[in-house]
Amino acid sequence: MKSKIEESFFDRVYSVVREIPYGKVTTYGTIARCIGSPQSARMVGWAMNNSHNLIPEVPAHRVVNRNGLLTGKNHFGNVELMQKLLQDEGIKVINDQIIDFNSHFWDPMSIY
DNA sequence: TGATTGACCAACT
DNA sequence: CAGTTGGCCAATC
Numbered sequence: 001m002k003s004k005i006e007e008s009f010f011d012r013v014y015s016v017v018r019e020i021p022y023g024k025v026t027t028y029g030t031i032a033r034c035i036g037s038p039q040s041a042r043m044v045g046w047a048m049n050n051s052h053n054l055i056p057e058v059p060a061h062r063v064v065n066r067n068g069l070l071t072g073k074n075h076f077g078n079v080e081l082m083q084k085l086l087q088d089e090g091i092k093v094i095n096d097q098i099i100d101f102n103s104h105f106w107d108p109m110s111i112y
Numbered sequence: 113t114g115a116t117t118g119a120c121c122a123a124c125t
Numbered sequence: 126c127a128g129t130t131g132g133c134c135a136a137t138c
Contacts, residue, residue, distance in 0.1 A: 008134090008135085009133090009134055009135075010134085010135075027120085027121095028119070028120050028121085029120060029121055029122090032120080032121085032133085037132095037133060037134080038121080038122090038132095038133090039120085039121070039122085039131085039132045039133045040120090040132080040133040040134065041119095041120035041121055041133085042117095042118060042119080042120050042121085042132090042133070042134085043118085043120090043133065043134050043135070044119080044120075045118070045119030045120065046117095046118055046119075046134080046135065046136080047119095047134095047135090048119060049118080049119065049136095050135090050136080060119085063119080064119090065119080065120060065121085066120075066121070070119095071119055071120080072119030073119085074119075075119055076119095
């Protein structure tokens with residue numbers, strides 16, 4: 001029998017994503033690495049997909065791939081919504097690509 | 113209930 | 126240099 005204190009992979013993902021500060025972005029791989037599964041980056045995106053049903057407070061629009069490309073924009077309902085949200089936070093996005101991505105990048109390890 | 117897939121990444125050929 | 130493959134966990138078919 002599993003301990004209730006043991007959180008699922010998804011729960012850990014949500015915990016990290018929720019801590020992303022305003023105007024900052026991070027990547028799937030970085031989050032996956034932060035929770036101890038560097039190669040589970042795909043699951044992070046999968047968690048985002050379910051997050052719409054589970055935790056609407058998760059800023060999924062602040063999570064992009066390692067290239068700073070808005071690969072998950074197709075899952076926001078409106079393709080332009082993700083880009084709009086990022087631009088509203090002061091992040092420049094052109095052609096689904098975050099401009100000066102390294103400057104807006106936020107490392108989840110900073111919460112430790 | 114087994115097989116497939118899914119918003120990724122890195123290594124290998 | 127570009128295309129393929131392996132890996133991870135959970136949900137869907």
